[in-house]
Amino acid sequence: MTKPCPCGLPASYENCCGRWHAAFAEGRGLQAPDAEALMRSRYSAFVLDLLPYLLATWHPSHRPQDLTPNEPGLKWLGLEVKKHVPLDAEHALVEFVARSKWGGRASRMREISRFVREDGVWYYLSGEHPA
Template identity: 50%
Template sequence: MKAATTHCPCGRTDARGRPMTYAACCGRYLDHWDEQPAPDAESLMRSRYSAFVLQRADYLLATWHAPQRPPSVDFDAGARWLGLEVRSARATGDDTAEVEFVARHRIAGRAVRLHERSRFVSEGGRWFYVDGVFE
């Protein structure tokens, strides 16, 4: 992926409605986790979507809240991610938030639609994915 020119997998647009580059969007979090954590739950959720697209298990595990973190992340072989729609993002407390989204992908020619309401927590200035409820 040419980060400077490639559109970010999460589909975020800038103030003018133009697609953001990977480097200006999720790349800064995925590629620099130690120095630049996602600033809010929506940015973390978007960067985790990009991590699924790019099969970055390291980032997914690092951003999973420790009590719920699985020992590993498996990716569907041949999955082709088609897009992300953020439906809502809201604070649910001082250090908690919820993001509702729909992610679409294809596996073996079959369309898959993942509709989830995800919960996030902030600890020590970093946001973490806690869990989600499928809708």
């Protein structure tokens, strides 16, 4: 039985974000074809606690030393991509809202993320959390 992709697209995990996660895990590198696909695969990696993938997809100039796993009981509820804006061939913005629930409290995180492509590979740079 196939499971749906956490990113919310109408596809199985294996045919959606799972293919990018698998390519990385198998040593074939980072392969998301555009900033939106990378952002969706990062959301799915947060849901699945794939910390090595998250670190690898963070641009080295902004990458944290390490990441902590999800808090026990945290449940990711969904992702909505509001906009994907290619700025040029090497830069893009993705605006999204991610919903979660922890300790009985629902939360929404809105972010405008910046992405850069270097040597054909897309990386997450940073994000703003507009009011």
